[in-house]
Amino acid sequence: MFVDTARIYIKAGNGGKGAISFRREKGIANGGPNGGNGGKGGDVIFRVSKDMNNLVSFKYSTHFKAENGEQGQKNNKNGKSGQDLIISVPQGTIVRDFETKKIIADLFYLDKDYVLLKGGEGGKGNAFFKSPTRQAPHFSQTGEVTKEHSVILELKTLADVGLIGFPNVGKSTLLSVVSNAKPKIANYHFTTLTPNLGVVKYYEHSFVVADIPGLIEGASEGQGLGHEFLKHIERTRMLVHVIDISSTDGRDPYNDYLVINEELKKFNKTLAGLPQIIVLNKIDRIRDYFVVDEFKHRINKKHKVVCVSAICRDNIQELIKTIWQELEKLPAQVPIDVEEFGFDKKDKTGIEIKKVSNDTYEISGGFIENISRGIVVNDYESLSYFWKRLKNDGVIDMLREKGVKDGDTIRIGKVDFEFVE
Numbered sequence: 225m226f227v228d229t230a231r232i233y234i235k236a237g238n239g240g241k242g243a244i245s246f247r248r249e250k251g252i253a254n255g256g257p258n259g260g261n262g263g264k265g266g267d268v269i270f271r272v273s274k275d276m277n278n279l280v281s282f283k284y285s286t287h288f289k290a291e292n293g294e295q296g297q298k299n300n301k302n303g304k305s306g307q308d309l310i311i312s313v314p315q316g317t318i319v320r321d322f323e324t325k326k327i328i329a330d331l332f333y334l335d336k337d338y339v340l341l342k343g344g345e346g347g348k349g350n351a352f353f354k355s356p357t358r359q360a361p362h363f364s365q366t367g368e369v370t371k372e373h374s375v376i377l378e379l380k381t382l383a384d385v386g387l388i389g390f391p392n393v394g395k396s397t398l399l400s401v402v403s404n405a406k407p408k409i410a411n412y413h414f415t416t417l418t419p420n421l422g423v424v425k426y427y428e429h430s431f432v433v434a435d436i437p438g439l440i441e442g443a444s445e446g447q448g449l450g451h452e453f454l455k456h457i458e459r460t461r462m463l464v465h466v467i468d469i470s471s472t473d474g475r476d477p478y479n480d481y482l483v484i485n486e487e488l489k490k491f492n493k494t495l496a497g498l499p500q501i502i503v504l505n506k507i508d509r510i511r512d513y514f515v516v517d518e519f520k521h522r523i524n525k526k527h528k529v530v531c532v533s534a535i536c537r538d539n540i541q542e543l544i545k546t547i548w549q550e551l552e553k554l555p556a557q558v559p560i561d562v563e564e565f566g567f568d569k570k571d572k573t574g575i576e577i578k579k580v581s582n583d584t585y586e587i588s589g590g591f592i593e594n595i596s597r598g599i600v601v602n603d604y605e606s607l608s609y610f611w612k613r614l615k616n617d618g619v620i621d622m623l624r625e626k627g628v629k630d631g632d633t634i635r636i637g638k639v640d641f642e643f644v645e
């Protein structure tokens with residue numbers, strides 16, 4: 225089965241909770257706090273695998289979670305970090321945010337780690353909260369809790385050259401003689417049902433050729449296999465347009481040329497505008513070279529034309545050379561520009577104040593969430609630490625400006641506090 229799109233769910237690990245613990249030693253009645261910090265949650269990382277060529281594995285497993293960080297421990301021991309989760313994908317896979325459909329990553333390079341989601345930070349242990357006035361804090365911070373995100377993976381194959389043409393003209397045969405690929409070849413239409421990639425060697429150089437299912441007139445309206453596979457050659461730098469010059473199937477070669485280009489235009493103007501080399505294949509089947517001359521005359525030097533017989537391997541080296549010389553002139557492929565994605569841009573400064581009723585105000589935002597992690601409502605020290613942070617960072621002043629008076633209610637998440645300074 226060939227799968228080129230998949231929807232999956234990814235989640236980075238939560239941060240571990242900070243520990244609450246106190247030193248206990250012989251002869252020391254009340255040792256100081258020694259609760260260690262929680263460990264960081266694992267990241268979700270995408271990595272390009274050379275050995276994959278489609279997304280079929282994502283048909284069966286769709287949920288991916290990195291490990292959570294462990295809790296902090298006594299004796300100031302920090303919790304272990306959660307393990308990162310590495311997801312292998314074929315080269316050229318793009319990732320879209322399911323909600324916005326925006327491209328958030330182009331997994332283009334081998335040997336590069338693409339960190340899509342960052343693990344949650346661990347919470348601080350109670351040792352962290354010790355201060356001259358707070359000798360024995362009985363609270364710690366919980367770890368950051370991460371969200372699950374849904375993303376769409378789409379394979380946009382990376383190849384330098386795309387082979388296009390009607391069915392049965394010999395595209396796959398050509399790929400099999402120029403490269404290491406072993407595609408299926410047969411004397412009927414639509415032998416090739418999914419894209420094939422092959423690496424072509426030319427002296428010390430190499431380039432990648434993609435063979436896709438044949439196109440027919442009306443492909444843009446879904447005739448034959450339609451346009452579905454053209455996306456796999458969208459990133460190519462040039463096209464090799466294969467035409468059966470011997471008219472095995474009774475069509476006129478020049479008309480084939482026109483029809484395919486028309487279909488390309490309907491699909492994507494950029495693709496239609498790529499440089500094209502015309503390969504007149506099955507030259508072994510023609511007796512009179514007049515058809516070749518006529519074809520060349522009609523396309524009027526718009527493209528380079530190379531005559532070959534894929535099956536007899538005639539003129540194949542010349543073709544490879546022509547393709548390489550053309551490729552050398554073209555700019556290298558580059559990854560798609562992606563929108564910076566907001567998944568792991570943690571807001572640690574946001575403060576929002578909303579009046580919800582006459583005497584009730586709700587405060588929220590990244591800053592508030594961050595400092596309210598793990599406040600123990602019924603622990604006096606924990607609360608006073610929290611209020612102190614609110615005061616030092618100007619939140620209390622902001623509340624005053626909004627008209628908050630003593631005795632009003634301040635709501636943070638699900639908890640209501642009475643405002644008294």
Ligand SMILES: Nc1nc2c(ncn2[C@@H]2O[C@H](COP(=O)(O)OP(=O)(O)OP(=O)(O)O)[C@@H](O)[C@H]2O)c(=O)[nH]1
Binds near residue numbers: 391536
């Ligand atoms: N005589 C001759 N036959 C060829 C040549 N190249 C390919 N063929 C034959 O043409 C038929 C189709 O070849 P394929 O390579 O499967 O054609 P294709 O363009 O990939 O076809 P689809 O995958 O159906 O689009 C097969 O029977 C090949 O043996 C050639 O140079 N000369």
Ligand SMILES: [Mg+2]
Binds near residue numbers: 396397409
């Ligand atoms: Mg084929």
